[in-house]
Amino acid sequence: MIVKKYQAPTETQAILLAKEELGNSAVVLNSKTIKQRGIMRLFKKDVVEITAALEEKEFVQAVNEKKPTFQSKIDVLADDEADKKAKNVTVSSGNNAIEAKLESLHSLLKEQMQMTSGNSEEVKAEGEVSENANIKFLKLIYNKMIDNEVDEKYVNLIIEEIENSIKKETTLDNILSAVYQKIILKLDEAKTITVGDKTKIAFFIGPTGVGKTTTIAKLASKYKINEGKKIAFITSDTYRIAAVEQLNTYASILDIPVKVIYSPGEITEALNEFKKFDMIFIDTAGRSHKDEKQKNELFELINSVDENKYDVEKYLVLSVTTKYKDLLNIVDAFKEVTDYRILFTKLDETVTLGNILNIKLYTGASLSYTTYGQNVPDDIEVTNVQKLAKQLLGGNEV
Ligand SMILES: Nc1nc2c(ncn2[C@@H]2O[C@H](COP(=O)(O)OP(=O)(O)OP(=O)(O)O)[C@@H](O)[C@H]2O)c(=O)[nH]1
Ligand SMILES: [Mg+2]
Numbered sequence: 001m002i003v004k005k006y007q008a009p010t011e012t013q014a015i016l017l018a019k020e021e022l023g024n025s026a027v028v029l030n031s032k033t034i035k036q037r038g039i040m041r042l043f044k045k046d047v048v049e050i051t052a053a054l055e056e057k058e059f060v061q062a063v064n065e066k067k068p069t070f071q072s073k074i075d076v077l078a079d080d081e082a083d084k085k086a087k088n089v090t091v092s093s094g095n096n097a098i099e100a101k102l103e104s105l106h107s108l109l110k111e112q113m114q115m116t117s118g119n120s121e122e123v124k125a126e127g128e129v130s131e132n133a134n135i136k137f138l139k140l141i142y143n144k145m146i147d148n149e150v151d152e153k154y155v156n157l158i159i160e161e162i163e164n165s166i167k168k169e170t171t172l173d174n175i176l177s178a179v180y181q182k183i184i185l186k187l188d189e190a191k192t193i194t195v196g197d198k199t200k201i202a203f204f205i206g207p208t209g210v211g212k213t214t215t216i217a218k219l220a221s222k223y224k225i226n227e228g229k230k231i232a233f234i235t236s237d238t239y240r241i242a243a244v245e246q247l248n249t250y251a252s253i254l255d256i257p258v259k260v261i262y263s264p265g266e267i268t269e270a271l272n273e274f275k276k277f278d279m280i281f282i283d284t285a286g287r288s289h290k291d292e293k294q295k296n297e298l299f300e301l302i303n304s305v306d307e308n309k310y311d312v313e314k315y316l317v318l319s320v321t322t323k324y325k326d327l328l329n330i331v332d333a334f335k336e337v338t339d340y341r342i343l344f345t346k347l348d349e350t351v352t353l354g355n356i357l358n359i360k361l362y363t364g365a366s367l368s369y370t371t372y373g374q375n376v377p378d379d380i381e382v383t384n385v386q387k388l389a390k391q392l393l394g395g396n397e398v
Contacts, residue, residue, distance in 0.1 A: 001053060001054075001055060001178060001181055001182075002022065002053065002054045002055075003029065003051060003052070003053045003177075003181065004018065004021070004022065004051070004052055004053075005049055005050070005051050005052075006018045006021075006049070006050055006052060007034070007047045007048065007049045008047065008048060009045060009047060009048070010048055011031055011048045011050065013048075014031075014048050014049065014050040015028060015050060015052075018050060018052035022052055022054040023054065025054060025055070026052045026053065026054045027052065027053050027054070027181075027184050027185050027188065027189060027385070028050050028051070028052055028189070028386070029050075029051040029052065029053050029180070029181060029184055029386060030050065030051040030386055031048060031049070031050045031051075031386075032048070032049055032050075033046055033047070033048050033049075034046060034047050034048070034049050053181045053184065053185065055185060133172070134166055134170055134172070134175060135163075135166075137172050137175055137176075138159055138162065138163060138166075138175060141159070141175070141176070141179050141393060142155055142159050144392070144393050144394035145158070145354065145392055145393070147352070147394070148352045148353060148354040148391070148392050148394070149324065149352040149353075149354035149355060149358075150354035150357050150358060150392060151324070151354070151358045151361075154186075154357060154358060154361055158179060158182050158183065158186070159179075161182060162175060162178050162179055162182065165178070176393075179393065180389050180390070180393060183357065183388075183389040183392055183393070184385050184386060184389045186357065186360070186361060187356070187357060187360055187367060187383075187385040187388060187389065188360070188366060188367070188385070189366070189385070190366065190367045190368055190369070190382050190383035190384075190385060191341055191366040191367070191368050192368060192369070192382050193219065193223070193279070193313060193368075195223075195229060195278050195279060196311055198309070198310055198311040199271075199274070199275060199276075199277055199278065199279070199280060199309075199310050199311065200278065200279045200280070200310070200311050200313065201271070201279075201280045201282060201305060201310045201311065201312045201313070202219075202279065202280070202281050202282065202312075202313045202314075202315060203282045203284065203301075203302055203312070203313070203314045203315065204216055204281065204282065204283055204284060204315050204317055204343075205284050205298060205302075205314060205315070205316055205317065205334065205337065205340070206286065206316050206317035206318055206330070206334075207286055207287070207288070207318070207319075207322075207330055208286030208287070208288065209286055209319075210286065210317045210318060210319040210322075210345055210346075211317060211319065211345035211346065211371060212283060212284065212286060212317045213237075213243070213246050213247055213250070213283055214345075214371070214374065214376060215315075215317060215343060215345060215369070215371055215380065216233070216247070216250075216281045216283055217247075217250035217254070217376045217377065218371065218376050218377045218378075218379065218380040219281065219369070219377075219380065220233070220250070220254055220256060220279075220281055221254055221376065221377035222377055222380070223278075223279060224254055224256065225254075225377075229278040229279050230276070230277045230278045230279070231254075231256050231277060231278065231279045231280070231281065232256060232257050232258070232259070232274040232277045232279075232280045232281075233247055233251055233256055233257070233258040233259070233280070233281050233282075233283065234258070234259045234260075234261060234267070234270050234271070234274075234280060234281075234282045234283070235247050235258065235259075235260055235261070235282070235283040235284075236260075236261050236262075236264075236267075236282070236283070236284050236285060236301055237283055237284060237285035237286075238260060238261075238262055238285070239285045240285075243283075243285065244260055247283055250376065257274070259273060259274070264297060264300040264301040264304050265304070267282075267301055267304045267305065268304060268305075268306075271305065271310065280310075282301075284298055284301070290333070295333065299336055299337065302314065302337060313341065314337055314339065314340040314341065315340065315341050315342075315343045315368060315369075316331070316334055316337070316340045316341070316342055316343065316365070317343045317345060318330065318331075318342060318343070318344055318345070318359065319344070319345050319346045319349075320344045320345065320346055320347055320349075320350055320353060320355050320356060320370075321346050321349050321350050322355070324354075324355055324358060327355055327358070327359055328359075328362065331359060331362065331363050339365075340365055341365055341366045341367070341368040342359060342360065342363065342365050342366070342367050342368060343367075343368045343369050343370070343371075344356055344367070344369075344370045344371070344383070345370070345371040346371065346372075347370050347371065347372040348372040348373045348379070353388060353391055353392060354392065356370075356383075356388060357388075357392060367383040367385070368382070368383060369381065369382055369383060370383045370384075
């Protein structure tokens with residue numbers, strides 16, 4: 001595991017620096033703004049510092065393939081020589097590198113460890129922790145993840161990877177940051193809807209009542225109001241009168257045109273009508289994933305879109321409150337849809353978020369957004385994998 005910090009005027013630039021050096025598989029562990037203090041405020045601007053991590057083997061690969069342009073990019077971003085030095089601070093995972101928020105998690109786990117062992121002797125100062133204490137600490141982390149309903153097989157996978165790398169001198173800090181980083185790498189970066197040259201088509205598919213229509217309204221509002229995109233809606237959900245009405249209501253508030261289609265064959269014409277738009281959000285009927293006929297109609301609808309003409313993205317909307325076993329069944333039923341992204345809803349309705357990691361690992365699909373309430377447009381965010389990893393480890397930051 002490689003952990004490095006990068007500083008730049010903006011987060012995007014800092015991420016660019018990290019990716020240039022570590023490659024595209026680098027994962028952002030943390031991001032913070034460093035405010036200049038005192039007199040320095042007059043001379044230097046605030047900078048954003050990100051902490052990025054990468055698995056070792058990928059790093060070697062990235063170094064081998066590294067383009068020579070990396071240094072020149074730093075030169076462009078650097079304000080002066082001294083700044084340049086500060087831009088690339090290597091932090092081994094042996095250092096107490098992870099940010100303050102993790103520290104509070106650390107003390108929480110440590111406290112609990114003292115409670116369970118009943119023997120505070122075992123929890124000594126950093127660097128003096130016995131191997132026995134390390135194993136106990138791992139067990140505690142194991143329990144936290146199981147409490148969060150992470151599938152036992154994934155917990156074992158993560159813990160075993162860490163366990164094998166524990167040495168005598170490994171501190172509790174090392175262990176906690178190693179687990180935290182592993183979880184973040186496994187959750188991987190969340191993907192968002194991007195708009196390029198072609199019209200973006202985003203399908204929202206998934207079981208009944210998970211929040212597809214509400215999520216479309218939230219995203220459409222964000223893209224229309226914040227980013228000024230030209231948006232249209234298409235709905236194929238004609239099974240319930242109320243469904244069309246619901247979308248129409250949001251559409252009229254947001255002043256977005258809606259086209260209702262009654263069979264997969266009608267989609268080409270509907271898309272054609274909106275070909276000048278930046279984004280077309282397609283709402284689909286929540287179907288029982290067990291109903292073959294309904295399912296095939298959905299696949300037909302998706303396959304009717306000419307991928308040469310449009311840039312297609314598919315979002316499988318799932319509620320995090322659905323039982324794990326049912327979620328597995330649902331994603332199996334949607335296997336025929338290729339390259340979908342996962343969008344979890346209703347995070348406000350549960351205290352255990354293990355399903356997100358479970359389904360991510362089971363499907364291999366990218367995470368995208370998470371929603372946490374009924375309010376349109378506020379209750380949605382790009383899935384925050386750092387926050388999620390902390391929560392899975394029992395951190396109380398929600
Ligand atoms: N608590 C909570 N409720 C949500 C969230 N997202 C949606 N809902 C609610 O869930 C209910 C169903 O939302 P819809 O958007 O109609 O769900 P849908 O997937 O379009 O449903 P169908 O079209 O019937 O398949 C509504 O009452 C929403 O307000 C969320 O993140 N948290
Ligand atoms: Mg709906």
